[in-house]
Amino acid sequence: MDVGHYAAEPGVISASGVPEFEYNLALALEVRAELEKRGLGVRLIGERGDYAVLHQRTRDAQGASLFLSIHHDSVKERLLPQADRFSGFSLFISRFNAFPARSLACASRIGKRLRESGFVPSRYHADPVLGESRPFADEANGVHYYDNLAVARSAAMPAVLVEAGVIVNREEERSMRDPVVRGRIAQAVAEGAEDCLAKEKK
Numbered sequence: 001m002d003v004g005h006y007a008a009e010p011g012v013i014s015a016s017g018v019p020e021f022e023y024n025l026a027l028a029l030e031v032r033a034e035l036e037k038r039g040l041g042v043r044l045i046g047e048r049g050d051y052a053v054l055h056q057r058t059r060d061a062q063g064a065s066l067f068l069s070i071h072h073d074s075v076k077e078r079l080l081p082q083a084d085r086f087s088g089f090s091l092f093i094s095r096f097n098a099f100p101a102r103s104l105a106c107a108s109r110i111g112k113r114l115r116e117s118g119f120v121p122s123r124y125h126a127d128p129v130l131g132e133s134r135p136f137a138d139e140a141n142g143v144h145y146y147d148n149l150a151v152a153r154s155a156a157m158p159a160v161l162v163e164a165g166v167i168v169n170r171e172e173e174r175s176m177r178d179p180v181v182r183g184r185i186a187q188a189v190a191e192g193a194e195d196c197l198a199k200e201k202k
């Protein structure tokens, strides 16, 4: 499990001024705890904030059954003044990954578990005007194709990037900071990962 960004370039700055890396780390630690509770082994990558080179993240994941990258979302700079309009989770996979079908299966299961826990997928990235026209791979479960996504592309195993929520939205940032909400997200992500890994073993 990859903690998105690093100390020198900590990602998005939230509505209240907190760097994304801090949110990613807090959530990744919770997801790890949930996965370990389910008997799954977890290797954390980038938790010390010292991974500047993206391909080293996937290199260090060698041998894993799933590469999970944890992030929190933003919007285009010109939309930041209206950022409170945008919310929800997004999942990304790459068709250039070595296992596109398994990546999609894992992302769909994670999205399904998040929805069952009451979280709503974002439509921003797929929007042709406001967003980035990223095509849906599984619209109901919030999964998009992002073929050139470096970590998903270079991973030697199925890979999913999770944008847990939009932290430039003031209300959603408050929610992402809430330990109860974070716990529910972590549980849903771990359940989804467990579902797809269990299916793979059969």
Ligand SMILES: [Zn+2]
Residues within 6 Å of the ligand: 004, 005, 011, 012, 020, 071, 072
């Ligand atoms: Zn990020």
